[in-house]
Amino acid sequence: MKYTYAYKTSDGTRHEGAMEAPSREKVFEELRSRGIKAIKVVAGDGSKANGETRLATRKRAVFAALAAGILAGVVAALVAPAIREDIVRIGRYKPGMAEKVAAMQAAARELLDDHARRMGSTGIGALTDYSRILPCTNSAMYARAIRLGYNELNASRQKARELFRPLYDIFPPDCVNERTDVQRIYAETMDEIDRSEAQLALDEKAYRLLSSNCGKWSVRDGRVVFSDDALAKEFSYFQRGVDPAETRWSRDFSQ
Numbered sequence: 001m002k003y004t005y006a007y008k009t010s011d012g013t014r015h016e017g018a019m020e021a022p023s024r025e026k027v028f029e030e031l032r033s034r035g036i037k038a039i040k041v042v043a044g045d046g047s048k049a050n051g052e053t054r055l056a057t058r059k060r061a062v063f064a065a066l067a068a069g070i071l072a073g074v075v076a077a078l079v080a081p082a083i084r085e086d087i088v089r090i091g092r093y094k095p096g097m098a099e100k101v102a103a104m105q106a107a108a109r110e111l112l113d114d115h116a117r118r119m120g121s122t123g124i125g126a127l128t129d130y131s132r133i134l135p136c137t138n139s140a141m142y143a144r145a146i147r148l149g150y151n152e153l154n155a156s157r158q159k160a161r162e163l164f165r166p167l168y169d170i171f172p173p174d175c176v177n178e179r180t181d182v183q184r185i186y187a188e189t190m191d192e193i194d195r196s197e198a199q200l201a202l203d204e205k206a207y208r209l210l211s212s213n214c215g216k217w218s219v220r221d222g223r224v225v226f227s228d229d230a231l232a233k234e235f236s237y238f239q240r241g242v243d244p245a246e247t248r249w250s251r252d253f254s255q
Contacts, residue, residue: 002044115156122148127203136214206238
């Protein structure tokens, strides 16, 4: 069989040659006898192994690939369930817990929507209807609306506490992420109730300022106009947006 070979000389130059030999090993022996150290010997049919043909090499590669594929399939079948469990385990929630967290969030949102409806039904909207306040009459109506408003705020807080009270029963101790997120939902729910209370406190103070200073202000184009600068500044203070820092203050010091 004819073999081709390659070798490098001391100066790094690559050389190639060919010879007839009964086997690849005979080629190496002949080259060694000539003082040549071959770096590659290839049979004429493309094989590198001694006496092995390219077809044999291909068959071996195919069988190796098939064996690897079968092995991979067996391994996958054995470890797939474990992998799936790991994916669930490294997820944020335990299996079946995401739905429970979502249910708590939906219930909290429904509670806040109901809170907004109930607050609207108390009549506190009249506190910012300045054209009606102008005559400075019917103070009992405003007092009643304010009282009902605070009653609804207390009722909403109680409903929120009852909604989230079973937290530790719904989510086992190992549901750390679930418990943390639901506690966050509770805090956000209470914060929104607090903000509505702070807004009521501001509206109440603005109303009391107006009702106790009849004759010192009027309504023009829907805006309150004061004849006294100090009153104007005080009223403007109550008209600004709710500051989160004022929420607790309003609850603890509202009159």
